[in-house]
Amino acid sequence: MNQSDFALWVYLSRTPLLWLTVTIFAYVLADRVSARLHRNPLANPVLHAVWMIGLVLALTGTPYRAYFEGAQFVHFMLGPATVALAVPLYGHRRTVMRAIVPMAGALVVGAVVALVSALVIAKALGVPDDVLISLAPKSVTGGVAMGVAERAGGDPSLAGVLVMITGVIGSIIVTPLMNTTGVKDMRARGFAVGVAAHGIGTARAFQVDMVAGTFAGIGMGLNAMLTPILVPVFLPMLLG
Amino acid sequence: MILSLGLLLLCQLSGEAVARGLALPLPGPVIGMALLLALLLAREKFAAVLPREVGDGTLEKTSNGLLSHLSLMFIPAGVGVVQRLVLFISHGVALFLALLLSTALAMLASVAAFRFIARLMGERE
Numbered sequence: 253m254n255q256s257d258f259a260l261w262v263y264l265s266r267t268p269l270l271w272l273t274v275t276i277f278a279y280v281l282a283d284r285v286s287a288r289l290h291r292n293p294l295a296n297p298v299l300h301a302v303w304m305i306g307l308v309l310a311l312t313g314t315p316y317r318a319y320f321e322g323a324q325f326v327h328f329m330l331g332p333a334t335v336a337l338a339v340p341l342y343g344h345r346r347t348v349m350r351a352i353v354p355m356a357g358a359l360v361v362g363a364v365v366a367l368v369s370a371l372v373i374a375k376a377l378g379v380p381d382d383v384l385i386s387l388a389p390k391s392v393t394g395g396v397a398m399g400v401a402e403r404a405g406g407d408p409s410l411a412g413v414l415v416m417i418t419g420v421i422g423s424i425i426v427t428p429l430m431n432t433t434g435v436k437d438m439r440a441r442g443f444a445v446g447v448a449a450h451g452i453g454t455a456r457a458f459q460v461d462m463v464a465g466t467f468a469g470i471g472m473g474l475n476a477m478l479t480p481i482l483v484p485v486f487l488p489m490l491l492g
Numbered sequence: 493m494i495l496s497l498g499l500l501l502l503c504q505l506s507g508e509a510v511a512r513g514l515a516l517p518l519p520g521p522v523i524g525m526a527l528l529l530a531l532l533l534a535r536e537k538f539a540a541v542l543p544r545e546v547g548d549g550t551l552e553k554t555s556n557g558l559l560s561h562l563s564l565m566f567i568p569a570g571v572g573v574v575q576r577l578v579l580f581i582s583h584g585v586a587l588f589l590a591l592l593l594s595t596a597l598a599m600l601a602s603v604a605a606f607r608f609i610a611r612l613m614g615e616r617e
Binding site for chain 2: 275276278279283296297298299301302303305306309310316319320323324326327329330331332333334335336337338339340341342343345351353354355357358359360361362363365366369370371373374377378379380383387390391393394395396409410412413414416417418419420421422425426429430433435437439440441443444445447448449451452454455456458465471473476477480481
């Protein structure tokens with residue numbers, strides 16, 4: 253790069269505009285590919301946009317903080333989008349009300365299995381206790397999980413990483429898992445992925461079916477309330 | 493559309509205020525979702541005083557538009573993961589297996605519980 257190109261780069265890489273634009277276009281590309289591949293689970297738009305942007309950041313030596321200056325505008329929309337979940341919830345309120353008891357059972361069972369199985373498996377594979385604390389809340393949505401990990405004495409940033417990976421795993425495996433086990437009930441499928449894989453799972457559920465997405469949103473919201481209560485109960489039992 | 497976006501933000505803001513004010517362990521946006529649901533349930537009764545956008549489908553269109561791009565909004569936080577992967581290296585395989593298996597088990601258990609209870613309640617598939 254010559255002097256003036258470099259000056260331009262220094263200018264652009266500091267404005268929020270560049271990284272906001274990069275984020276949107278990485279998503280548009282990943283989403284187009286996903287649509288072209290008939291929403292194949294492996295063409296997960298979050299996963300592919302993330303590595304593409306990560307690669308650009310690594311190649312340009314851009315620190316995450318500079319990237320986030322721009323990307324925060326997209327990140328910010330998570331809040332209003334969570335509020336917007338009330339709309340499909342309202343639209344399907346009769347279906348939801350009829351399923352309220354099965355949902356309560358599925359919530360408790362799903363949340364407890366997610367928490368206990370993760371800790372038991374990780375512990376058996378030799379993961380140390382301080383990491384287990386951050387692993388415990390991995391099925392709930394980012395901000396809540398980080399708060400829970402911090403309160404339990406874990407590392408919030410590690411918890412955030414584990415939450416994101418859980419979401420991507422859940423959204424990739426949910427469709428093949430449910431199809432091979434012959435589960436056709438979109439309410440149960442959606443709810444389960446919302447409980448186990450929070451918002452990223454919910455985004456996947458909306459790709460597949462509106463009812464599944466609605467139930468996923470409820471599962472995510474309810475688990476954000478339940479897991480913070482479960483973690484301090486189960487963690488001491490499973491550690492040490 | 494702008495009014496609808498404003499309403500979503502207002503619900504979130506009220507949710508944050510309630511969560512902080514009452515020291516609830518719930519995230520503000522989740523309370524905001526409950527508030528918006530209450531507004532939707534009450535909108536026919538208060539149609540005269542509510543802005544037209546609440547009742548004419550614009551609020552729905554805006555919300556569904558946002559939700560159809562929910563994946564986009566997870567990307568900035570997701571990129572943060574790429575930067576912190578070093579944290580993951582020492583126990584990477586064990587953690588990955590734990591996440592994979594426990595997510596699969598949790599979903600299967602949740603679905604089984606859902607269907608079992610639905611069947612107990614006399615629902616036919």
